[in-house]
Amino acid sequence: MTSNQTSRLIGAVFGLVFVLVNAGALPSTVGIPLRLLAIAAFMGLFTALRRAGVARTGGTGPAPSIFGRGYRLVVAAEVVAALAGIIVVNDLLHAPKAVVGWLTLVVGLHFFGLAVVWRMPAVHRLAAAMSACGAAGLVLAGCGASAAVIAVVAGIVPGALLLGAVWSTVRAGAGAGAEPASASEPASASEPASASEPASASEPASASEPASASEPASERLGTPA
Incomplete structure (x- = not known):
C-alpha cells in the first residue's frame, strides 16, 4: 500500500473502533446490528484499498510519504491532549461520561492540523463535523x-463520518484512475489517411500517356490521294 492508502486504512480503523x-452503550438489539454494519463497511474498505494497491504496483515510482515531520507533530499533540484531558x-472533574466527547473533540481538531500539513482542504469538513460531535458530547x-445519547452523538456518528469519508476518497481515487478512451486511443493522429495515400501525386496520367506524341506520321500528315 502507498502512504495515502495507509492513512485511509488508519482512518477506517478509527471509525470502526468508534x-x-x-455501540456497547446501546441496547443489544441496536448495538449488535451497528457493530456488524461497521465491520462490513471496514472489510469492504480494506478490500478496496488492497485492490487499489495491487493495481498501482506497476506505476512509475513510489508516491511521496505523507507521514513526515508535520504529521508526527500533529499526532504527538493529539496524544498528549487526549491523555491530559x-x-x-x-480525576478532577469526576465526569467519566465526558471522556467520549473529549476524545472525539481532540480527534476532530487534529484533522484541522492534518488538513494543513497534507494540503487537503477537503479534510477541514471532516474536522469540523467531528469537532462539533465532540463538543456536543x-x-x-x-x-x-x-x-x-452521548455514545450516539460523540461516538457512533463520528465513527460513521470517518468510515464515510474514507469511502468517498476511495471512490474518488478509483474514478480518477480510470483513463478515458479518447485520450488513450488518438485514432485521428495515428492514421492520417490523406497524408499516407497521395493518389493524385502517384498517378499522373497525363504525363505518362502522351497520346499525341505516339501516333504514326502518316496519320498526322494524311494519306496521298
Whole structure:
C-alpha cells in the first residue's frame, strides 16, 4: 500500500473502533446490528484499498510519504491532549461520561492540523463535523444526558463520518484512475489517411500517356490521294 492508502486504512480503523466501542452503550438489539454494519463497511474498505494497491504496483515510482515531520507533530499533540484531558475529566472533574466527547473533540481538531500539513482542504469538513460531535458530547455530559445519547452523538456518528469519508476518497481515487478512451486511443493522429495515400501525386496520367506524341506520321500528315 502507498502512504495515502495507509492513512485511509488508519482512518477506517478509527471509525470502526468508534462504532464498536460506543455501540456497547446501546441496547443489544441496536448495538449488535451497528457493530456488524461497521465491520462490513471496514472489510469492504480494506478490500478496496488492497485492490487499489495491487493495481498501482506497476506505476512509475513510489508516491511521496505523507507521514513526515508535520504529521508526527500533529499526532504527538493529539496524544498528549487526549491523555491530559482524560486525566482532568476523570480525576478532577469526576465526569467519566465526558471522556467520549473529549476524545472525539481532540480527534476532530487534529484533522484541522492534518488538513494543513497534507494540503487537503477537503479534510477541514471532516474536522469540523467531528469537532462539533465532540463538543456536543461534552455539553450533553455536562447536562447529565444518558450514556447512550452521548455514545450516539460523540461516538457512533463520528465513527460513521470517518468510515464515510474514507469511502468517498476511495471512490474518488478509483474514478480518477480510470483513463478515458479518447485520450488513450488518438485514432485521428495515428492514421492520417490523406497524408499516407497521395493518389493524385502517384498517378499522373497525363504525363505518362502522351497520346499525341505516339501516333504514326502518316496519320498526322494524311494519306496521298
